[in-house]
Amino acid sequence: MSNTLEGFNSQAATFAADVDQAFWINFWISIILFLSVVVPMIYFAWKYRADKVKNEDICKVTHNTSLELAWTLIPTAMLFVLFYYGYSSMKILRTMPAESQSIVVHVEGKKWSWNYTYPANKSGYIHKTAELYVPKDQNIILKMTAPLNDVLHAFYVPAFRMKEDVVPGRITKQWFNSEVIGTYDVECAEYCGTRHSYMYSKVHVIPRAEYDEWFESKKRTPGAPDVKISKGQELYESNGCAGCHSIDTDAVLVGPSLKGIGAKYDAGYLKDAIVNPDKDIPEGFTAGVMPPFTLPDADIDEIINYFNNTDKGKELYEANGCAGCHSIDSDAILVGPSLKGIGGKRDAAYLKDAILHPDKDVPEGFTAGVMPPFTLPDADVSEIIRYMQSAK
Amino acid sequence: MSKSYFDETHCAIGHPKSTFMQWMLTVDHKRIGLMYAAVMFTFFFIAVSTALLMRFELFAPGQQFIDGDTFNQAFTLHGVIMIFLFIVPGIPAVFGNIVMPLMIGAKDVSFPRLNWFTFWLYIFGSAIAIASLFTDAGFADTGWTFYAPYSLNTGTNVIFTLVAAFVLGMASILTGLNFLVTIHRLRAPGMTFFKMPLFVWGIYATAWIQLLATPVVGITLILAIMEKYFGIGIFDPSKGGDPVLFEHLFWIYSHPAVYLMILPAFGIMSEIIPVFSRREIFGYRTIALSSASIAGIGYLVWGHHLYTSGMADIAKTVFSLLTFFVAIPTGIKFYDWIATMYKGKIILSTPMLWAMGTIITFAIGGLTGVTIAMIGVDIHLQDTYYTVAHFHYAMLGGVVFLFFAGMHYWFPLVTGKMYDESKAKIAFYMQFVGFNLLWFPMFIAGFLGMPRRYFDYLPEFQIYHQFSFFGALLFIAGLVFMFWVFYKGWTKGEKVGPNPWHATTLEWHMPTSPPPLENHSKVPYVDFDPYEYHHGEPVVKFDYETMRRID
Numbered sequence: 002m003s004n005t006l007e008g009f010n011s012q013a014a015t016f017a018a019d020v021d022q023a024f025w026i027n028f029w030i031s032i033i034l035f036l037s038v039v040v041p042m043i044y045f046a047w048k049y050r051a052d053k054v055k056n057e058d059i060c061k062v063t064h065n066t067s068l069e070l071a072w073t074l075i076p077t078a079m080l081f082v083l084f085y086y087g088y089s090s091m092k093i094l095r096t097m098p099a100e101s102q103s104i105v106v107h108v109e110g111k112k113w114s115w116n117y118t119y120p121a122n123k124s125g126y127i128h129k130t131a132e133l134y135v136p137k138d139q140n141i142i143l144k145m146t147a148p149l150n151d152v153l154h155a156f157y158v159p160a161f162r163m164k165e166d167v168v169p170g171r172i173t174k175q176w177f178n179s180e181v182i183g184t185y186d187v188e189c190a191e192y193c194g195t196r197h198s199y200m201y202s203k204v205h206v207i208p209r210a211e212y213d214e215w216f217e218s219k220k221r222t223p224g225a226p227d228v229k230i231s232k233g234q235e236l237y238e239s240n241g242c243a244g245c246h247s248i249d250t251d252a253v254l255v256g257p258s259l260k261g262i263g264a265k266y267d268a269g270y271l272k273d274a275i276v277n278p279d280k281d282i283p284e285g286f287t288a289g290v291m292p293p294f295t296l297p298d299a300d301i302d303e304i305i306n307y308f309n310n311t312d313k314g315k316e317l318y319e320a321n322g323c324a325g326c327h328s329i330d331s332d333a334i335l336v337g338p339s340l341k342g343i344g345g346k347r348d349a350a351y352l353k354d355a356i357l358h359p360d361k362d363v364p365e366g367f368t369a370g371v372m373p374p375f376t377l378p379d380a381d382v383s384e385i386i387r388y389m390q391s392a393k
Numbered sequence: 394m395s396k397s398y399f400d401e402t403h404c405a406i407g408h409p410k411s412t413f414m415q416w417m418l419t420v421d422h423k424r425i426g427l428m429y430a431a432v433m434f435t436f437f438f439i440a441v442s443t444a445l446l447m448r449f450e451l452f453a454p455g456q457q458f459i460d461g462d463t464f465n466q467a468f469t470l471h472g473v474i475m476i477f478l479f480i481v482p483g484i485p486a487v488f489g490n491i492v493m494p495l496m497i498g499a500k501d502v503s504f505p506r507l508n509w510f511t512f513w514l515y516i517f518g519s520a521i522a523i524a525s526l527f528t529d530a531g532f533a534d535t536g537w538t539f540y541a542p543y544s545l546n547t548g549t550n551v552i553f554t555l556v557a558a559f560v561l562g563m564a565s566i567l568t569g570l571n572f573l574v575t576i577h578r579l580r581a582p583g584m585t586f587f588k589m590p591l592f593v594w595g596i597y598a599t600a601w602i603q604l605l606a607t608p609v610v611g612i613t614l615i616l617a618i619m620e621k622y623f624g625i626g627i628f629d630p631s632k633g634g635d636p637v638l639f640e641h642l643f644w645i646y647s648h649p650a651v652y653l654m655i656l657p658a659f660g661i662m663s664e665i666i667p668v669f670s671r672r673e674i675f676g677y678r679t680i681a682l683s684s685a686s687i688a689g690i691g692y693l694v695w696g697h698h699l700y701t702s703g704m705a706d707i708a709k710t711v712f713s714l715l716t717f718f719v720a721i722p723t724g725i726k727f728y729d730w731i732a733t734m735y736k737g738k739i740i741l742s743t744p745m746l747w748a749m750g751t752i753i754t755f756a757i758g759g760l761t762g763v764t765i766a767m768i769g770v771d772i773h774l775q776d777t778y779y780t781v782a783h784f785h786y787a788m789l790g791g792v793v794f795l796f797f798a799g800m801h802y803w804f805p806l807v808t809g810k811m812y813d814e815s816k817a818k819i820a821f822y823m824q825f826v827g828f829n830l831l832w833f834p835m836f837i838a839g840f841l842g843m844p845r846r847y848f849d850y851l852p853e854f855q856i857y858h859q860f861s862f863f864g865a866l867l868f869i870a871g872l873v874f875m876f877w878v879f880y881k882g883w884t885k886g887e888k889v890g891p892n893p894w895h896a897t898t899l900e901w902h903m904p905t906s907p908p909p910l911e912n913h914s915k916v917p918y919v920d921f922d923p924y925e926y927h928h929g930e931p932v933v934k935f936d937y938e939t940m941r942r943i944d
């Protein structure tokens with residue numbers, strides 16, 4: 002991730018001004034209190050310096066009730082003003098808006114990346130992103146957690162003045178509403194190890210329309226070029242496969258979900274399943290429900306290609322935070338080795354092992370125990386492997 | 394010539410002939426205090442060197458000298474040494490030992506052998522901590538806070554550090570116990586609590602914290618060790634435990650611990666200000682009682698470290714309110730000190746310079762603490778360099794500066810010699826300027842969003858880190874120079890009598906300089922206040938042989 006300071010000292014969330022106000026009230030009161038101590042000190046040190054004071058003139062006051070009351074009560078009053086502003090700004094920061102009027106995004110922080118899961122859009126598609134995209138003037142609630150075997154992190158957006166720890170096994174919440182279009186840095190503020198100081202992400206505040214358009218689409222990011230719908234996908238949708246089989250989620254509609262199906266079965270089996278569905282019915286489903294499709298061979302190949310699409314792998318690669326430690330388009334060593342061209346060097350079985358049991362064979366120059374074992378569905382692993390193989 | 398405590402000593406076991414063994418086995422509180430000082434400052438310099446290494450690395454964004462993992466070990470080493478090996482034993486171990494018994498007219502602490510044992514427990518604990526540097530896994534990389542579950546998962550050698558912190562905690566408890574009993578039982582006849590010097594009050598309040606709060610961290614560390622090696626599932630979320638619980642337990646000790654550091658330091662301030670203003674202190678009782686109340690309320694504010702950890706808003710509010718209550722007695726002390734200077738005769742010797750310098754730096758440390766006691770503001774500033782700058786202003790610019798003030802003030806008492814005043818003043822100015830240059834820019838960096846424990850940072854922060862780097866160089870140069878001045882003073886300094894500063898408290902009424910083995914020749918009768926001056930001279934005078942008043 003490129004390291005540039007974006008919007009640190011701007012007030013980009015509705016509550017930032019309140020926090021800043023509390024800070025500056027504190028600042029000026031502190032200056033007053035500071036001067037009330039330091040000015041008399043320096044003045045006395047000069048006025049009563051040893052060579053100016055005769056011993057007989059030294060005065061012995063050790064009490065002065067009204068003065069003591071003054072310097073107890075006045076600072077106390079000031080402190081309580083500060084307490085109040087600390088409290089009131091906290092109230093604004095921590096009073097969650099109603100979920101019905103907010104977009105609830107799930108945030109996962111893990112060593113050493115962030116990812117965001119959105120609610121399903123109209124077509125049931127669920128965006129999973131590595132940066133956060135939100136519309137302007139909209140309440141956003143973040144529900145945050147970390148994997149159980151991970152460590153503490155903190156989701157900190159300086160431009161918004163907000164921060165909350167991300168705790169494995171708990172769901173912590175924050176909210177914000179940004180009025181200023183722009184891109185803002187997210188930093189990890191709770192120490193989490195080797196790449197703690199690289200655990201950045203970004204919040205993109207974008208116009209409503211742009212957000213809505215993206216949200217209802219399947220584009221990976223709002224800026225991204227339209228996903229070119231592949232021939233296969235078109236066929237998948239136009240033949241009505243999508244009516245009975247979800248492909249982006251595990252949801253069972255009529256038939257089984259086809260998510261990651263390409264990795265589980267070879268092309269021959271899949272072709273059979275389309276042309277002659279009753280030949281092998283998966284457990285839990287009944288024969289005779291799905292009609293046999295008679296399609297030209299070329300079309301079937303396209304659909305199978307679609308099953309095997311590698312974009313999925315890239316998404317998973319980023320969403321699981323692989324990219325936080327392994328570069329894939331350059332030779333740069335982040336935490337672990339670069340995976341550029343790894344597909345040409347290692348076979349799929351080795352790669353799978355390396356994901357599931359990283360400590361089994363640690364490459365020269367790296368230490369065991371750094372990379373956590375990933376427990377992912379086989380299908381996802383295959384997608385990731387396919388992605389690694391395709392990234393040359 | 395009469396013998397001083399350098400010439401003869403009592404030993405824990407037997408009567409060894411060799412000077413070396415006499416030091417190793419000594420039970421004399423003054424010698425033990427000196428040995429603490431020698432060991433603690435050795436560690437201090439190791440931690441300062443580690444800090445300098447970090448400062449070099451942070452000079453520019455990107456990796457310069459060390460990699461991320463090493464940096465993580467560096468700030469852990471720095472923090473662990475500064476806290477557990479240096480500042481927690483701190484002023485009590487050195488001046489609590491050397492000066493406190495003298496101030497109350499005692500011959501030693503109540504349990505001199507226990508004191509000896511405690512010192513060696515401290516050495517043992519420190520040795521364990523340092524030993525992990527030389528193991529394969531290397532020094533812990535958890536930060537000095539050992540937060541779970543990171544500390545449970547990391548491959549570095551956390552166990553040594555945890556055990557070390559536990560052992561050092563034991564030493565701290567025993568010191569507290571010893572001092573409590575000493576202050577209760579061994580005060581000279583006539584010395585009521587309100588006739589005790591304020592440094593003794595500081596040590597007294599601290600001793601209670603050591604005794605009552607330290608066991609909490611002991612238990613916490615044991616639980617962490619059990620979690621790590623037996624997986625008992627208290628803190629580890631993957632076993633159903635709760636990492637936030639660890640944070641609570643940790644700060645239930647570590648917050649009171651900051652008062653355990655600062656209260657004796659305030660005590661030193663309260664000794665120095667009246668002596669160098671040549672008049673009685675203003676508001677003696679207020680200062681004494683505010684130490685006690687800080688120690689009391691200090692137990693109840695730990696939650697201000699957890700504003701962003703996942704805690705109910707109402708809990709945050711209560712912790713914040715209580716935190717503001719601690720600020721009040723602290724503030725009052727400042728006004729009392731300043732009022733003591735009013736119409737006094739201000740002598741700007743080095744100890745007074747350090748004391749006044751600390752009023753400035755600690756005021757900044759304290760007031761920025763108020764910033765982060767404000768919940769809403771702290772949500773932004775928590776775990777940024779603002780916080781790091783705040784605690785360096787409080788601990789380095791507060792506790793350590795006053796420690797240095799005390800070292801100048803009691804130098805003639807301990808060594809019987811005087812250091813070179815003008816050089817010592819130069820060292821002060823170097824450190825004062827260097828320190829502010831080192832840490833003030835970090836407030837700005839933190840305010841703009843520079844998180845702490847970052848080995849690399851965004852380029853916009855570079856300017857602050859570079860100021861800070863040059864500040865560190867100046868500060869460390871001044872530090873080294875100051876120790877050189879001490880060294881010269883001790884070896885070549887002019888000999889001085891028992892009371893070079895015209896001070897009033899009992900430690901300045903010794904028959905010899907430096908003091909003899911068993912302190913005052915006779916136990917004095919104390920029917921006077923600790924800081925009685927008349928026309929700029931101490932009121933109470935003693936015949937040092939009989940310890941009868943001759944004024």
Ligand code: HEM
Binds near residue numbers: 480
């Ligand atoms: C020579 C003077 C000092 C310098 C240059 C210095 C510098 C630093 C630096 C660069 C850090 C790391 C900040 C980060 O990465 O977040 C740090 C952390 C720390 N320092 Fe210092 N420091 C000095 C003196 C002290 C003293 C005297 C104490 C206490 C007695 C102290 C206590 C700490 C603690 C507790 C931490 C936090 C460690 C952690 O994050 O676990 N430092 N210091």
Ligand SMILES: [Cu+2]
Binds near residue numbers: 153189192194200
């Ligand atoms: Cu982190």
Ligand SMILES: [Cu+2]
Binds near residue numbers: 651694695697698
């Ligand atoms: Cu605290």
